[in-house]
Amino acid sequence: xxxxxxxxxxxxxxxxxxxxxxxxxxxxxxxxxxxxxxxxxxxxxxxxxxxxxxxxxxxxxxxxxxxxxxxxxxxxxxxxxxxxxxxxxxxxxxxxxxxxxxxxxxxxxxxxxxxxxxxxxxxxxxxxxxxxxxxxxxxxxxxxxxxxxxxxxxxxxxxxxxxxxxxxxxxxxxxxxxxxxxxxxxxxxxxxxxxxxxxxxxxxxxxxxxxxxxxxxxxxxxxxxxxxxxxxxxxxxxxxxxxxxxxxxxxxxxxxxxxxxxxxxxxxxxxxxxxxxxxxxxxxxxxxxxxxxxxxxxxxxxxxxxxxxxxxxxxxxxxxxxxxxxxxxxxxxxxxxxxxxxxxxxxxxxxxxxxxxxxxxxxxxxxxxxxxxxxxxxxxxxxxxxxxxxxxxxxxxxxxxxxxxxxxxxxxxxxxxxxxxxxxxxxxxxxxxxxxxxxxxxxxxxxxxxxxxxxxxxxxxxxxxxxxxxxxxxxxxxxxxxxxxxxxxxxxxxxxxxxxxxxxxxxxxxxxxxxxxxxxxxxxxxxxxxxxxxxxxxxxxxxxxxxxxxxxxxxxxxxxxxxxxxxxxxxxxxxxxxxxxxxxxxxx
Amino acid sequence: xxxxxxxxxxxxxxxxxxxxxxxxxxxxxxxxxxxxxxxxxxxxxxxxxxxxxxxxxxxxxxxxxxxxxxxxxxxxxxxxxxxx
Numbered sequence: 001x002x003x004x005x006x007x008x009x010x011x012x013x014x015x016x017x018x019x020x021x022x023x024x025x026x027x028x029x030x031x032x033x034x035x036x037x038x039x040x041x042x043x044x045x046x047x048x049x050x051x052x053x054x055x056x057x058x059x060x061x062x063x064x065x066x067x068x069x070x071x072x073x074x075x076x077x078x079x080x081x082x083x084x085x086x087x088x089x090x091x092x093x094x095x096x097x098x099x100x101x102x103x104x105x106x107x108x109x110x111x112x113x114x115x116x117x118x119x120x121x122x123x124x125x126x127x128x129x130x131x132x133x134x135x136x137x138x139x140x141x142x143x144x145x146x147x148x149x150x151x152x153x154x155x156x157x158x159x160x161x162x163x164x165x166x167x168x169x170x171x172x173x174x175x176x177x178x179x180x181x182x183x184x185x186x187x188x189x190x191x192x193x194x195x196x197x198x199x200x201x202x203x204x205x206x207x208x209x210x211x212x213x214x215x216x217x218x219x220x221x222x223x224x225x226x227x228x229x230x231x232x233x234x235x236x237x238x239x240x241x242x243x244x245x246x247x248x249x250x251x252x253x254x255x256x257x258x259x260x261x262x263x264x265x266x267x268x269x270x271x272x273x274x275x276x277x278x279x280x281x282x283x284x285x286x287x288x289x290x291x292x293x294x295x296x297x298x299x300x301x302x303x304x305x306x307x308x309x310x311x312x313x314x315x316x317x318x319x320x321x322x323x324x325x326x327x328x329x330x331x332x333x334x335x336x337x338x339x340x341x342x343x344x345x346x347x348x349x350x351x352x353x354x355x356x357x358x359x360x361x362x363x364x365x366x367x368x369x370x371x372x373x374x375x376x377x378x379x380x381x382x383x384x385x386x387x388x389x390x391x392x393x394x395x396x397x398x399x400x401x402x403x404x405x406x407x408x409x410x411x412x413x414x415x416x417x418x419x420x421x422x423x424x425x426x427x428x429x430x431x432x433x434x435x436x437x438x439x440x441x442x443x444x445x446x447x448x449x450x451x452x453x454x455x456x457x458x459x460x461x462x463x464x465x466x467x468x469x470x471x472x473x474x475x476x477x478x479x480x481x482x483x484x485x486x487x488x489x490x491x492x493x494x495x496x497x498x499x500x501x502x503x504x505x506x507x508x509x510x511x512x513x514x515x516x517x518x519x520x521x522x523x524x525x526x527x528x529x530x531x532x533x534x535x536x537x538x539x540x541x542x543x544x545x546x547x548x549x550x551x552x553x554x555x556x557x558x559x560x561x562x563x564x565x566x567x568x569x570x571x572x573x574x575x576x577x578x579x580x581x582x583x584x585x586x587x588x
Numbered sequence: 589x590x591x592x593x594x595x596x597x598x599x600x601x602x603x604x605x606x607x608x609x610x611x612x613x614x615x616x617x618x619x620x621x622x623x624x625x626x627x628x629x630x631x632x633x634x635x636x637x638x639x640x641x642x643x644x645x646x647x648x649x650x651x652x653x654x655x656x657x658x659x660x661x662x663x664x665x666x667x668x669x670x671x672x
Contacts, residue, residue, distance in 0.1 A: 416630070421615075427661045437608065438611050
């Protein structure tokens with residue numbers, strides 16, 4: 001039992017299919033109601049795609065587990081309707097400080113640039129996040145007219161919106177355990193066990209969000225290959241008691257990382273603040289540590305006491321909230337799509353925790369996948385579009401594995417030579433900028449630039465900056481018909497649940513308007529700040545034009561997952577049409 | 589030209605979105621080169637690498653500055669005689 005959290009228990013309901021002679025057919029089934037599966041389900045429902053979702057348990061994550069949610073993930077959560085709750089409950093931080101022994105050698109700021117809605121990182125225990133996602137999914141589970149919550153004005157105090165127009169429903173089933181998966185050319189049969197017996201359904205598409213030990217992956221005999229790191233870490237979640245002794249400095253929301261601190265000789269340690277005055281401290285234990293002995297509360301308390309004392313918080317009291325010892329690996333499946341089965345999140349790829357690239361990349365998997373599944377189910381794209389999911393998110397997995405492996409190798413050197421070089425970097429870091437640049441205490445989750453995606457149309461016009469085809473959209477402050485707001489919110493507001501958006505800088509001609517409509521594109525016109533117009537969006541501080549290197553007439557073709565597909569200096573209906581064909585996999 | 593102590597790793601023709609990427613790539617290659625070596629072999633590898641890179645730099649003024657900077661951070665030696 002945690003002191004700061006009580007687990008919800010969600011109601012089991014018997015399946016209506018029990019005793020049915022023929023398995024029911026559903027367009028999309030998702031197995032696993034963790035953050036990634038839930039994100040996929042909500043996204044699908046919001047895009048008008050009904051979902052059958054099963055989970056063998058009846059509650060949320062037991063431990064705090066994934067605690068860092070990065071800017072891009074928060075932007076996706078905004079679209080899913082939970083962003084505001086996550087940010088309000090979580091602890092926002094941008095600054096990370098790195099120490100070698102007693103000495104601070106390096107610090108970073110995740111978001112040195114103003115003019116973004118969401119911060120670099122928010123810390124929140126995974127159980128809170130899952131609860132918010134479940135509650136959002138349940139809102140979408142309610143039977144009745146789907147037109148329950150229309151778009152609210154942008155920039156209002158509660159921008160919990162998400163494009164819930166034409167939302168479909170999520171059939172969320174707790175204590176339903178998948179016992180057998182039978183993939184076939186026409187669909188995937190799921191045999192599901194419940195407290196009341198077994199039933200079967202056949203899904204057009206199955207999303208396997210069943211975690212690192214994926215039963216679906218195992219049953220299908222698929223490999224996941226990579227590297228196991230021979231190391232163990234202790235997680236101690238503690239609740240600080242600021243009523244005893246000196247008050248704990250609550251403004252200290254930065255991440256602190258230590259190489260060889262005095263309180264934990266020779267190894268590394270990490271301290272992070274979470275919601276509800278809970279702090280997480282990670283201690284590197286080494287491969288030979290005995291996990292059971294290390295979980296002994298007295299032993300953990302002693303370690304935590306030392307860590308707090310050395311930071312000058314000697315008088316402050318604390319209680320243990322949750323303790324765990326973990327090992328980790330960096331590995332991925334060679335392909336994330338196997339016929340009609342699509343693997344997302346930890347089932348498809350796993351990384352070391354340094355860099356917060358696990359849950360964050362899983363949520364981006366879901367974001368990449370769902371609009372494609374919808375397009376395929378509606379016959380607007382060939383099934384091969386789903387191969388691009390594997391290509392794009394495979395590249396992301398490779399990048400995440402590369403970065404988290406490099407961090408792990410730096411933070412926990414396994415040979416004498418590696419340790420000598422690491423320590424040399426740390427001594428140089430205190431002396432010259434060149435040394436600081438090599439200190440790797442975790443390269444934190446950033447979205448992947450899908451620059452090699454087959455869905456991109458290469459530039460024909462010259463552009464500066466980073467909003468290249470494949471880039472995740474940069475945010476910027478805008479002023480809309482309802483007041484101050486953000487570019488990313490504006491894009492999701494104008495975009496129909498599954499539509500591509502044409503972001504047009506400056507006012508398009510009536511003919512261009514018509515041409516965009518004929519291509520089924522939602523049009524977002526962004527005017528210069530001073531241009532008078534009450535009904536349009538304005539680039540309030542000129543930051544959008546700067547970030548997108550835009551001039552009047554510049555237009556960007558934006559995918560439903562808010563990646564750039566193509567861009568031009570001038571709207572050309574044939575070029576835009578061809579780019580749209582390519583971005584939906586209709587031509588390659 | 590004085591010793592460059594600013595971050596300087598780069599790859600011609602490659603645009604890195606994140607400034608840390610080329611330095612991390614170098615470091616990974618360096619650690620990788622030590623894979624499977626004994627301690628003595630690793631020391632030899634580091635020494636050979638220093639010599640090759642020094643030759644590439646060539647400029648004695650820069651090299652003397654680098655040697656001095658590197659030496660300062662190592663602390664006093666066990667020998668009584670002061671470092672040359």
